[in-house]
Amino acid sequence: MSNDNPQDVLFETFKLGNLALPNRVLMSPLTRSRSSQPGDVPNDMNAEYYQQRASAGLIISEATQVSPQGKGYAFTPGIHSKEQIAGWKKVTDAVHHSGGRIHLQLWHVGRISHTDLQPDGRKPVAPSAIAPEGAKTYVSADSGMVDIAEPRALETDEIAGIVEQFRTGAENAKAAGFDGVEVHAANGYLLDQFLKSGSNHRTDEYGGSAENRAKLTLMVxxxxxxxxxxxxxxIRVSPTGSFNAMYDEDPLETYTVLAKHLNDLGVAYIEVVEDSFQGNHANGRPESVIDAIQANFKGRYIANGAYTAEEARRRISAGRCDLVTFGRPFIANPDLPERFRQDAPLNEWDDSTFYGGDAKGYTDYPALAEQKATA
Structure with a gap:
């Protein structure tokens, strides 16, 4: 059946902060590890990739390190040098030329790094000196996945410097022509490490209670x-995500506290990783945590995690979310909204090409119009 019908909730226009979105089909932040080296600089191929997906209601860029210290994987882009700003400007210009909208995701990996990726071979930083059991990264094109060693705990007087790294990243994102920013506080990276009790064993003002553990995220x-x-x-959060050895003793309390404070700050949206192929402590979507966030945060709620078009329609219609971000389907289907609109078949993704490489599995997935033209 065709979904080309004005009552389809996925294709209602939507106001998100200062942006007027043409649909509720958003592109999730997706690490693809294809920035130019040396320098972690976005390039022409990256611009083509994002431009192909400009029909998304909003693109949220791949996670982008706010400083050399914030880097955790080879070939991921940064937003802390003039060259990186210029590279991202190519991307935003391309997306805007095709009528799209794009936010930059601001990222510091914290402990999910390696001395080979850190300035002067230093240890990665974290809230506490706890090695994430089983977590791995890659430090070069031919390194394969390598173990992450024990990080060092940030000193209390270093916290202000972390906040400034994010502030500079936000300023550089503006210079690069983005439409806004998303704070990455999910998936086991630095802010998530501070939020969750399993990785934050601090005894200063940034550890202990949920209020204290939320402080750095709120400052950023x-x-x-x-x-x-x-x-x-x-902001992006993953309350029950287990990726990168993450765990929280009471996600209901932690994310109730965080949601209340984010509501006070008045941010435009919370993107919640409800489920993930990378691991989730909840059995399915954590409905009680979703309830708590929605009860305490009055901005827009963006749902993420293994959604189909039909589930997105159902949950939007039921008031369980306002918008949905799609990840892997957007990798393989540059025109995903149009495929949803027509109820057309989806291209299958090739997960062997997710991270690193060239145009294969990146910019060579065909749009529906191309497939019909060659059929």
């Missing part, structure tokens, strides 16, 4: 608001 979010205004800032 405020810094982004200072640069962009609250209507152009969102």
């Amino acid at each position: 979010t405020q810094a982004a608001i200072d640069v962009w205004g609250k209507e152009n800032v969102g």
Whole structure:
């Protein structure tokens, strides 16, 4: 059946902060590890990739390190040098030329790194000196996956410097022509490490209670608001995600506290990783945590995690979310909204090409119109 019908909730226009979105089919942040080396610089191929997907209601860029210290994987892009800003400007210009909208995801990996990726071979930093059991990264094109060693705990007087790294990243994102920023506080990276009790064993003002563990995330979010205004800032969280050896003793309490404070800050949206192929402590979507976030946060709720078009329609219609971000389907289907609109078959993704490489599995997935033209 065709979904080309004005009542389809996926294709209702939607106001998100300062942006008017043409649909509710958003592109999730997706690490693809194809920035130019040396320098972690976005390139022409990256610009083509994002431009192909400009029909998304909003593109949220791949995670982008705010400093050399924030880097955790080979070939991921940064937003802390003039060359990186210029590279991202190619991307934003291409997306805007095709009528799209794009936010930059601001990223610091914390402990999910390696001395080979850190300035002067230093240890990665974290809230506590706890090695993430089983977590791995890659440090070069031919390294394969390598273990992550024990990080060092950040000193209390270093926290302000972390906030400034994010602030500078937000300023550079503005210079690069983005429409807003998303603070990455999910998936086992630095802010998530501070939020969750399993990785944060601090005894200073940034550890212990949920209020204390949320402080750094809220300080970083405020810094982004200072640069962009609250209507152009969102945040990504993964309350029950287990990727990168993450665990929280009471996600209901932790994310109730965080949601209340984010509501006070007035950010435009929370993107919630409800489920993930990379691991989830909940059995399916954590409905009680979703309820708690929605009860305490009055901005837009963006759902993420293994969604189909039909489930997105159902949950939007039931008030369980406002918008949905799609990850792997957008990798393989540059025109995903149009395929949803027509109820057309989806290309299958090739997960062997997700991270690193060239145009194969990156910019060579065909759009529906191309397939019909050659059929």
